Amino acid sequence: MVLASAVFLGVFEFYIFYLSAQEITFGSYFSSILQALVGQSSNKLIRINLATKSIILFENGELLKSSKIVAAGHPRATPTPTGNFKILLKDADHISGLSGLVMPWSLRFYNGYFLHGLPYTRSGKIIDTPYSNGCIRLPAGLDQEVFNWADIGTQVQVYNSRLVKTADDPTVYYLSDDGTKDGIPSPEVFESRGFKWKDIATIPLAELINFSLATSTNP
Numbered sequence: 001m002v003l004a005s006a007v008f009l010g011v012f013e014f015y016i017f018y019l020s021a022q023e024i025t026f027g028s029y030f031s032s033i034l035q036a037l038v039g040q041s042s043n044k045l046i047r048i049n050l051a052t053k054s055i056i057l058f059e060n061g062e063l064l065k066s067s068k069i070v071a072a073g074h075p076r077a078t079p080t081p082t083g084n085f086k087i088l089l090k091d092a093d094h095i096s097g098l099s100g101l102v103m104p105w106s107l108r109f110y111n112g113y114f115l116h117g118l119p120y121t122r123s124g125k126i127i128d129t130p131y132s133n134g135c136i137r138l139p140a141g142l143d144q145e146v147f148n149w150a151d152i153g154t155q156v157q158v159y160n161s162r163l164v165k166t167a168d169d170p171t172v173y174y175l176s177d178d179g180t181k182d183g184i185p186s187p188e189v190f191e192s193r194g195f196k197w198k199d200i201a202t203i204p205l206a207e208l209i210n211f212s213l214a215t216s217t218n219p
Contacts, residue, residue, distance in 0.1 A: 042086075042087075042150075042151045042152075042153040042154040042155065043059060043060050044057070044058065044059050044149070044150060044151060044154040044155070045057070045058040045059075045154070045155045045156075045157065046058075046087075046115070046146070046150065046154060046155065046156045046157070047156075047157045047158075047159075047203075047204075047207060048069060048072075048115075048136060048156070048157070048158045048159075049159055049160065049161070049175070049201075050072050050075075050080055050082070050158065050159070050160040051160050051161055051162045051175070052162065052175050052176075052177055053068050053069050053070075053072070053177070054066065054067070054068060054069070054179075055067050055068065055069050055136075055138070055142075055146075056207055056210065057146070057149065058204070058206070061206075062206070063204075063206040063207065063210060065145075066210050067139075067142050068139070069136055069137060069138055069139075070118065070128070070137040070138060070139050071128075071129065071130055071131055071132050071136075071137040072131070072132060072134075072135075072136050072137070073131060073132050073133060073134035073135070074131040075160075077131075078131065078132065078133045078134045079134065080113065080132075080134050080135070080136060080158065081110055081111075081113060081134070081158065082158045082159050082160050083110075083157075083158060084155065084156075084157050085109040085110045085155070085156040085157070085158065086109065086153055086154060086155050086156060087107050087108070087109055087150050087151065087152055087153060087154040087156060088108045088109065088110075088152070089106075089107070089108040089152070090106070090107055090108075090147065090150070090152065091106045091108070092104065092105055092106070092147065093106075094106035094108075094114065094116065096119065097112070098112075098133060099119075099133070100121075100122070101119040101120065101121060101127060102119060102120050102121070102122065103116040103117070103119045103135070104116060104117040104118075104119075104120075104143060104144075105117045105138070105143040105144050105146070105147035106147075107146070107147060107150055109156040109158075110156075112134075113134055113135055113136075114135045114136070115135070115136045115137075115138060115143075115146065115156070116135060116136075116137060116138065116143060117137065117138055117139075117140060117143030117144070118137060118139075118140065118143075119137070136158075159201050159203075161199055161200065161201040162174055162175045162176075163175075163195055163199050163200045163201065164181075164200065164201050164202070164203045164208060165200055165201075165202055165203075165208075166202065166203065166204070166205045166208055167202055168205070171183055171184075172184045172190060172200055173208065173211070174195075175211055176214060179210075179211055179212065180211055180212050180213065180214035181208065181211035181212070181213060181214060182213075182214045183213070
């Protein structure tokens with residue numbers, strides 16, 4: 001009886017602590033608490049680079065799909081969190097607790113932040129602003145595809161850098177919006193362009209290979 005009471009109080013405190021996070025409703029959050037308690041492993045990985053607006057899906061360590069996101073949070077006003085997360089909740093017709101907008105094919109990956117399709121009003125008007133309140137918006141078609149493919153527990157890694165390298169190669173590349181990469185030939189050239197070493201992100205080799213070599217070497 002004492003143990004059951006302690007577990008209940010722990011879950012209750014966990015819920016109250018996060019109640020103020022954006023986009024969270026009682027029903028969706030209670031569901032996510034249960035899912036978090038049960039837990040679920042996944043061999044799937046979603047990687048998103050905010051700098052290039054790219055999303056890459058991995059399964060069993062293999063690159064499955066590469067595409068573009070539509071929007072993310074404004075870097076200063078409403079930044080999208082970066083780091084390592086996991087899918088905590090799936091909701092095909094989530095209603096935003098902040099705006100009241102419908103967020104189709106929503107996948108919550110951190111507090112009140114979701115991957116989802118283009119939001120729309122109750123009257124059906126699509127919202128296609130260049131920035132979100134911090135969520136990651138996916139284009140029509142891809143939103144449902146990712147929703148159906150992802151599991152509760154699927155890893156989500158979000159980073160924001162145009163400077164990348166792999167773990168086994170010191171060569172640093174600059175990623176462009178057109179899907180190409182430029183190798184930076186030396187530390188001297190790197191520093192002469194005003195780049196900072198702390199901004200380099202280490203990415204999987206399969207992700208780097210997905211970018212073709214640019215014809216120019218002047219990012």
